[in-house]
Amino acid sequence: MRTAIGLAAVLAMLAFSTGCWDRKELNDLALVTAAAFDRGAGDSVRVTVQFFIPKTAVTGGGGGGGGGQEQQTATRYEEGENIADALARLQMKVPRKIFWGQCKVFIFSQELARSGIQNHFDLLIRSPQFREHAYMFVSEGQAAAVLDTYPPLERSSASVIRDLTQLDIGIKVTVGELSRQFKSDSHVQMIPMVRILPLGKGKRAIPYESGTAVLKNGRMTGTMSEGVTRGVMWVLNQIREYVVTFENEEGPSRGRVSLRPVKASTKVTPRMVNGSWQVDIFVRTQGDITQNETLENPINPEVLARLEKSFSDEIGERIKQSLREVQRNQKADVVSFAEAFHRKYPKQWEKAKDDWEKIFPEIKVNVRVAARINRPGLVNVPGGVPYDQVNKE
Amino acid sequence: MSNNDKMTGVQLACVMYSTVLGTGFITLPTTSYQYARNGLWLTMFPGILTALISMGCAVKLSRMYPGLSPVAYIKRILGRIPGFLVGLLLFLFCLQAAGVTVRQYGDFVTGSFMNRTPLTFVIASIALLAGIAVRCGAGVIARSAALLTPIFVLPLLLLVLLYPHLEFRYLFPPLERGIVPVLKGSLTPQAWMSEVYLISFFLPRLASGVKIGRWAVASIAAIVASMFYVNLFSILLLGPDTGSKLVTILIAFRYINVADFFENMEAFLLAMWVVGNFVKLAVFYYAASMSCSELFRLRDYRLIVFPVGILILIFSIWDLPSFAIVAEQNLLVAPFWVPTMMAVLPGLLVIAASIQWRRRSLQSRPNG
Amino acid sequence: MGKWFFWEVAIAAVIIAISEWKRLQEQPGKDRIVFLALLLAGAVLSFLNLPDTPGPTSVMAYVFKPLRPLVEP
Numbered sequence: 140m141r142t143a144i145g146l147a148a149v150l151a152m153l154a155f156s157t158g159c160w161d162r163k164e165l166n167d168l169a170l171v172t173a174a175a176f177d178r179g180a181g182d183s184v185r186v187t188v189q190f191f192i193p194k195t196a197v198t199g200g201g202g203g204g205g206g207g208q209e210q211q212t213a214t215r216y217e218e219g220e221n222i223a224d225a226l227a228r229l230q231m232k233v234p235r236k237i238f239w240g241q242c243k244v245f246i247f248s249q250e251l252a253r254s255g256i257q258n259h260f261d262l263l264i265r266s267p268q269f270r271e272h273a274y275m276f277v278s279e280g281q282a283a284a285v286l287d288t289y290p291p292l293e294r295s296s297a298s299v300i301r302d303l304t305q306l307d308i309g310i311k312v313t314v315g316e317l318s319r320q321f322k323s324d325s326h327v328q329m330i331p332m333v334r335i336l337p338l339g340k341g342k343r344a345i346p347y348e349s350g351t352a353v354l355k356n357g358r359m360t361g362t363m364s365e366g367v368t369r370g371v372m373w374v375l376n377q378i379r380e381y382v383v384t385f386e387n388e389e390g391p392s393r394g395r396v397s398l399r400p401v402k403a404s405t406k407v408t409p410r411m412v413n414g415s416w417q418v419d420i421f422v423r424t425q426g427d428i429t430q431n432e433t434l435e436n437p438i439n440p441e442v443l444a445r446l447e448k449s450f451s452d453e454i455g456e457r458i459k460q461s462l463r464e465v466q467r468n469q470k471a472d473v474v475s476f477a478e479a480f481h482r483k484y485p486k487q488w489e490k491a492k493d494d495w496e497k498i499f500p501e502i503k504v505n506v507r508v509a510a511r512i513n514r515p516g517l518v519n520v521p522g523g524v525p526y527d528q529v530n531k532e
Numbered sequence: 533m534s535n536n537d538k539m540t541g542v543q544l545a546c547v548m549y550s551t552v553l554g555t556g557f558i559t560l561p562t563t564s565y566q567y568a569r570n571g572l573w574l575t576m577f578p579g580i581l582t583a584l585i586s587m588g589c590a591v592k593l594s595r596m597y598p599g600l601s602p603v604a605y606i607k608r609i610l611g612r613i614p615g616f617l618v619g620l621l622l623f624l625f626c627l628q629a630a631g632v633t634v635r636q637y638g639d640f641v642t643g644s645f646m647n648r649t650p651l652t653f654v655i656a657s658i659a660l661l662a663g664i665a666v667r668c669g670a671g672v673i674a675r676s677a678a679l680l681t682p683i684f685v686l687p688l689l690l691l692v693l694l695y696p697h698l699e700f701r702y703l704f705p706p707l708e709r710g711i712v713p714v715l716k717g718s719l720t721p722q723a724w725m726s727e728v729y730l731i732s733f734f735l736p737r738l739a740s741g742v743k744i745g746r747w748a749v750a751s752i753a754a755i756v757a758s759m760f761y762v763n764l765f766s767i768l769l770l771g772p773d774t775g776s777k778l779v780t781i782l783i784a785f786r787y788i789n790v791a792d793f794f795e796n797m798e799a800f801l802l803a804m805w806v807v808g809n810f811v812k813l814a815v816f817y818y819a820a821s822m823s824c825s826e827l828f829r830l831r832d833y834r835l836i837v838f839p840v841g842i843l844i845l846i847f848s849i850w851d852l853p854s855f856a857i858v859a860e861q862n863l864l865v866a867p868f869w870v871p872t873m874m875a876v877l878p879g880l881l882v883i884a885a886s887i888q889w890r891r892r893s894l895q896s897r898p899n900g
Numbered sequence: 901m902g903k904w905f906f907w908e909v910a911i912a913a914v915i916i917a918i919s920e921w922k923r924l925q926e927q928p929g930k931d932r933i934v935f936l937a938l939l940l941a942g943a944v945l946s947f948l949n950l951p952d953t954p955g956p957t958s959v960m961a962y963v964f965k966p967l968r969p970l971v972e973p
Contacts, residue, residue: 380648400647427643443856511951513651514643514855517783518776519562526775567971628956652905719971824938830931835923838916839938842909846945849905851955865960868967 169235172212173244173297175282176259178251179218179225184259186225187216187283188237189297212295214286222262239268244297245275245314246333248282249352249359257321257357264318271315274304276333277352277359285333288344299345300333307379309348309368321357324481324492325472325499328354329371332362353471361469363461370461373454374420374474378403383426385453387433389445392530394433396446398426398512403454409479411487417503418476424454425511431521434530438519442530443512451510458506466500476502538739543674545751546681547815548728552583552755553684554812555636556724557805559862560759561766561780566863568717571707572767572774575714576759579722580752582875586725587748589878590732596885599736602819603826609885618877619827625873626820627840629727631847632858633816634659637809638848639855644782645802655848658806662814663841666821667834670737673818677811684808687800688758691765691781693788702771719867725755726874733819817844909946913939 170191179185189212215232219225230237245263247256263269278285288296304311309331312320320328332350351368353361363371372378380400387396403424410417428437428446435442465473477495481488491498520529564575597605603622607615638655646654665672707714728751738744766780769787777783785798821840825833852858917924917939924932 427647438856438859440854440856440860443854447854512854514639515778517644517778519778519859520776522776526772624956652908656908716971824934828930828934830934831927832923832931835920835927835931835935836938838920839913839935839942842912842916842942843938843945845909846942846950847956850945850950851953851957853951857957861957861960864968864971865957865964867971868964869960 167235168238169233170238170240171242172295173246173286174242175246175248175278175286176222176251177248177282178254183218183220184222184225184251185216185218185283186222186229187214187286188229189214189286189295190233191241191295210289212286212289212297214283216283222259223266240270242270243273243301245273246278246282246285247276247330248278248280249332251282252277252330252352252354252359255356255358256354260317260321260357263314269314271313271318273314274301275312275314275317275330276300276348277330278346279332279334285335285346288335288346290345291338291343293345296346300348303348304331307377308381309365310351310372310377323475324477324488325475325495326356327471327473328357329363329473330354351473353469353473355471360471363464363469363473366457367461367464370457371465371473373403373422373458374405374407374462376403376405378405378424381426382429383450383453384430385449387435387446387449388452389448390435390442390530392434395430396428396433396449397430398450399429401426407474407476407479409476409483411484415503416480416498416501417505418479420458420504420506422454422458422506422508423511424451424508425513426450427514428512428516431515434521434524434528436520436529437512437515447510447512450512451508454510455506455508458508459504462504462506466502466504470496470500472499539671539674539734539737539742540678540739541742541744541747543678544731544734544738544742544744545747545754546677547674547734547811548731548748548751549754549758550677550681550684550808550811551727551730551815552724553758554805554808554810555633556721556755556759557762557781557808558636558640558779560721560724561763561774562777563720563859563862564717564763565766565775565780566717568714569708569775570703570767570771571714571717573703573760573764575717575763576721576725576756578715578718579725580756582722582871583725583728583752583755585879586727586729586871586875587731587752589875589882590729590735591744591748592882593878593885594732594735596889601736601822601826602732603823605885606881607826609881609888616827619823622873622877623820623823623827625869626730626816626823627843628847629870630813630816630820630844631850632852632861633809633813634844635848635852635858637805637813639858640779640782640805641802643855644779644798652845652849656845658810658813659817659841659845662810662817663837665810665814666818667837669834670734670818673811673814674734674737676814680807680811683804684811685758687785687797687804688762690788690794690797690800691762691784693790693794694765694769694784697787698765698768699771700768702767720862721759723867723870725752726871728752728755729874729878730815730819732878733815733822817841820844905950906943906946910943913943
């Protein structure tokens with residue numbers, strides 16, 4: 140008898156746990172994959188959210204964003220006095236509960252960023268429904284337009300930019316990271332820029348990361364090109380896996396040589412010399428040859444030494460150029476020299492911190508690079524030429 | 533020492549095979565091709581002579597001083613201070629050779645397969661593994677060699693799959709520039725083959741009744757045959773392009789494609805070469821540890837195994853800033869330095885020892 | 901390499917010393933000295949910028965320089 144009751148109870152529980160409840164739950168949610176913030180009419184802000192359309196619902200038709208049969212996302216927007224207000228209004232237009240747990244991308248339009256994002260950013264770190272690991276971007280034009288692209292390979296434009304960012308080619312800024320930047324000594328923030336790469340006609344386009352927006356106290360003041368951004372990444376020790384191409388300027392055979400993957404570690408040492416602010420940057424970097432356009436055979440130690448010299452000169456030059464741009468034109472301490480000085484010279488920093496914007500462009504920077512080429516790849520002599528054309532010493 | 537620690541003949545042969553070819557397969561074809569060109573397939577034969585000298589000396593010395601490892605009999609033959617100095621040189625040689633071995637292995641693994649893994653990590657992990665084996669004793673090294681050598685050799689059979697791509701015309705004209713380039717090309721292989729002398733560190737642990745000579749000749753024959761096979765396939769497959777490849781066998785394995793199914797075989801190659809290099813490293817490591825222990829007459833060599841391992845790690849990067857220097861070392865220095873320690877030195881030891889024995893027997897005759 | 905390598909070696913040396921401590925107590929004094937000397941040598945050497953420090957390779961290149969003409973192509 141007891142067994143029978145037990146069995147019945149188990150069967151009943153099994154019936155309840157077949158997932159009907161879960162399905163109902165999911166069906167009640169609208170999963171947000173990305174959100175974009177533009178300036179609305181007057182003083183208002185316009186919030187555009189991108190929803191993920193579950194597979195079963197795709198045939199039922201998209202949302203407010205745009206047509207097309209294969210697309211798996213839809214966008215909807217609403218204006219409000221601030222983001223929270225706009226989101227409350229947006230919920231009135233969306234029949235399901237808006238769910239932010241999957242939202243990994245926030246995009247501010249350049250226009251909005253130039254007028255300042257501090258007030259909007261507060262919501263993103265205060266409200267528990269948003270994730271600190273979501274990535275931040277600034278779009279070149281309308282932020283909503285980025286969400287309104289429908290990439291051919293990925294599920295959504297949000298996942299395209301997220302995946303591109305995770306390749307570590309440009310900088311990567313999450314909500315949590317930006318929150319720390321706001322509290323930094325330099326009062327300067329960096330957010331990667333996104334642009335739209337059109338792929339033929341129609342809405343088949345993908346967003347991609349290109350350059351960096353520079354903000355001072357949350358107000359965007361300028362942009363850095365990709366090249367300058369990378370120079371800054373060298374200083375910030377953010378070079379992970381990277382391709383470097385340089386011109387072999389030493390020796391008889393000129394030509395380009397590419398290295399991959401290039402790894403680097405950078406040490407920034409601030410110095411006070413007779414009251415003047417100086418920074419020593421020491422970069423150790425190494426990579427494997429991946430393409431050799433010269434006629435040199437890198438297996439020869441002397442040739443290799445020349446290549447390494449060209450390599451280190453190239454890196455040094457890139458860093459110097461970027462720093463020149465950052466110091467003279469942007470006048471923004473994106474390289475976190477302020478922290479370095481604060482840590483090493485707390486007293487002097489205390490006096491100087493209010494004038495930092497004036498001091499930073501005047502800092503003298505010494506760059507030293509120790510570059511090493513680790514391995515030649517699968518072959519030693521240049522690939523496309525016969526032996527007798529290879530440069531012999 | 534338990535009975536399990538006695539080595540058999542097969543184990544002895546496997547130890548020798550992997551010791552020579554662990555890095556030999558990586559380095560030798562490319563290095564030899566620089567000189568020998570399409571005579572590459574002949575370059576290993578002069579090495580037989582060096583290998584026989586090294587082997588003969590190792591066996592002879594182990595018979596004259598049964599149960600003693602090299603540094604111990606060096607001290608006995610040369611006297612205390614000269615013996616200590618020569619023993620120290622042998623110790624440093626083993627350290628340095630072990631360092632270069634792991635370095636070549638590490639460069640091969642990180643350069644061709646695992647681009648993101650730091651070199652020191654690859655080197656340190658295999659050194660730790662070898663260290664554990666060395667600590668467990670000669671018997672464990674010998675048994676793992678016997679177990680692993682088949683795994684090390686088997687992938688070579690896959691090269692047969694390349695036969696549709698082979699071009700026999702690459703062998704012609706044979707000996708275009710005479711025999712001298714081939715002899716120059718054989719300098720590095722013979723240096724590698726002289727490393728069979730390291731077996732003398734294991735001979736004291738050999739089970740009694742094993743016919744050493746037979747197994748020694750068998751292993752030398754296997755080494756020569758494998759080198760011949762690999763070099764021949766390299767030249768038949770790649771022809772004049774052989775010299776530009778850093779690791780010829782790797783390229784050969786990347787060529788393998790049977791019915792679009794047997795492809796990307798180089799992953800096998802990596803997995804299996806790890807074991808070959810492990811044995812080679814363990815042998816040099818053991819030799820270094822034993823030398824050091826005998827040098828200072830320590831009670832138990834196992835105590836210093838891990839400190840010696842750290843020194844091996846240091847020798848794997850010390851004064852070797854780039855692959856170009858390692859390659860230069862293999863090309864210009866190793867052909868002389870390795871046989872000096874592994875063939876000439878044992879030869880001199882045999883001569884010195886025989887003179888001592890004769891003098892001793894002459895002295896003892898009138899008395900007896 | 902830099903100081904990382906030194907710390908790696910130093911930590912490894914400490915781990916080795918700790919794990920061998922018991923065995924070390926049973927050995928005669930000379931064995932202990934050799935053990936510590938080897939570890940110390942490793943730690944000291946790792947402090948240098950090893951790849952660019954002249955060492956065994958340079959010595960051998962110097963010793964065998966006269967023989968180079970034999971092998972240079």
